[in-house]
Amino acid sequence: MKPLNILIVDDSATMRQFVRRAVQLSEVPVANVLEAANGKEALAVIDANEIDALFTDINMPVMSGPELLRELQRQGRETPARIVVSTDGSEVRRQEMEGLARWYVNKPVRPEVVRDVLNELANGIAD
């Protein structure tokens, strides 16, 4: 299984730390965990690194999660795989993210959810 490069995008440093810890607890092979505080910073990280999985919040200053995902879509990027992490559990938000993200999970993301998502992703990459 190829170790994954993961990017966590959230304007809360505490939340980034929480997701980072969940990634570490997942026991999925990880090469690097990078962080960004908004979508604009994330685009710069994605341009400079080969990112396999992107965890992104929705509401962020400068560039929101949906704006980031739409920009990646506009650029025609197939990677990274996108996981939206949000406090907004509404169906309308989930529908908005369909086609933009592969997974949609509620905040704060549970370690077992991160493990399942990363396992599915890592197995898909290995196939």
Place this chain on the structure above:
Amino acid sequence: MNLPTALPTDRAALDRALAMVAEESFFAMIDPVPADVSAVDGPMIGARVTFEGAFSGALNCRMPRALAEELTAAFTGEDLSADTAAVDDLAGEFANMVCGRWLTDVAPQWLFRLDHPEVAHVAAPASAPSGMLNGQPIWLELTVEK
């Protein structure tokens, strides 16, 4: 899609959101406020989250700093009580999560934009707390407008 006919200000939905966030994310329970609740001894911290969508408004969440430190430890698994930025950030995220849960509950068919929380040192409100979290008072104040 029709706009909400009434502004959702019912207290029960806000209390539900608070209880869910406390239990699911911080492994803490909300208890009723006792009649003889004592005044806060120590600094207070306040987080304000504004939102816009089908309606707009703000949620203010105030708590003793000691409680914010406990919540930070519960959330991160580390004692970060000396890390002012981490405790402030967590207080803001707590308010953000309560606001997000509340909006999902009262207006699930609408999208809202939540602004980055503003966190400040505040005084304890003169009003009764909204509940007791880990034995410490917590105040939630909601303002909603069209």
